[in-house]
Amino acid sequence: MFITMKNATKWRYFTSVISLVLLVASLVTIGVRGLNWGLDFTGGIVTEVSLSSSVTSHELGTALDTALHQDVSVIAAGEPGRWVLRYAIPESDTAPDVQAVLHQLDANVQVLNTSMVGPQVGQELADQGGLALLIAVLCILGYLSYRFEWRLASGSVFALAHDVIFVLGFFAATQMEFNLTVLAAVLAILGYSLNDSIIIADRIREVLIAKPNASIQQVNNEALAATISRTLVTSGTTLMTVGALWIMGGGPLEGFALAMFIGILTGTWSSISVGTVLPELLKLKSEHYLPKPIAEEP
Template structure:
């Protein structure tokens, strides 16, 4: 029995050191992510900036690189060329709406082929793009406030703060990736960020709930050992859940094509970093804030009127 207890204590000590190291790495990641966003900004998509979306049908033998290069030369800007799901059918997205070269797609693509059919074309005005950006920001803020309210009700503020910081860490990391790579940030990416909030919250709540249970069951146990035992008890569940979800998102990334690429990348990164933050930030911050068993003691109500 003593040998088993010593082995358990040794494994918990090793896990505690791993949590501390991963928390330090998470702190460095978060600070670096904020710096990247402040320096690079975002490559806002047409959903936010306004622009033109045109769907054309041409010779299936013509590749997207040829179309993009020719349109880029003719319009002096980067033109996004996305497959519409059929051979020879493309969706062209470009920002400037006052350029004659992009206005007449047939003329611009004439060196490639004279058989160009414009199926439809739509314009997103700058005002609409600004409204979408504001509404997206409000949606993100509302989601964070609702999560904060739920965590404050569900847990004592020390455990709630760990889960909330883990959420902030995950969102900042994903946003920094798109800022660093300058991939187009559109409404699809915003939807992925909101989905990451929910996924990361789920992991943090499972671990925080386990921490609370151990605190109540073993009030004399050291806080670092309680947090480590909670992580150990939920680790297999976390790995299985995250692993199966990553397989699904990976399949969506590979098979979904260009329209879903940004969404899949954001979800893939969010799931990985969310698993790390739930284990590191989600448990180390409450420990740093001195969470104790008495914080969850039930106060008896006096019968005296």
């Protein structure tokens, strides 16, 4: 495994450069293209319909997308033939009625209920989601400042920012819908990436104390060698679960599963690369964790 080789330090620096390039590219993409906010944040219309069970979600989506001139989210309601449709409020008053559009697919179509999410509600959800993200970040920063010396904690903080920004950059680049489920995935990514970073940082601290004369490069390589198998096994099994959710969860969970899949990959990558390289650049030394002598003079 590469972390036991003599060129492990070069590999870590090389992957950190790649991470930095991807980070800058993600920030540029977010600034230029922005996120495709879902109806949870922008407001829209939610309609539940019932029609023949022989009509597929693809047929529904194609007919509605063409008639309403927008992407319509089609979600199975749990019973055969019942669907929940989510779409933005049409800008034109001459937009066709949903029941009239679906009448072409099934003459017995029924609109069970229709509700509207106003932009005020969407703005409130956006504010609450941003507040939840801010509180989570502040709690993480408080924990890291208590648990580790700031040079070592900086690697974990940068790794967290790297993972979240990369996921946001991916959604900005692909213009996939960013809704509340994706925001929940971002919060979950924070916790998962923090777990990986803390395990490696804790091992670095232990080696620093046990081998005060070793160089910081040697300490980081040894810490990674001791934790890499655990990290890969944990990430691999989690990726299998998220991958199954991505494949079998359908459209409603696609954004959540995809964000989690990317976040787990980048979380594992960043904790190994930038999570160890940044403390080196900040001149982390064993002296920062050795007990300080107490002066005998009063």
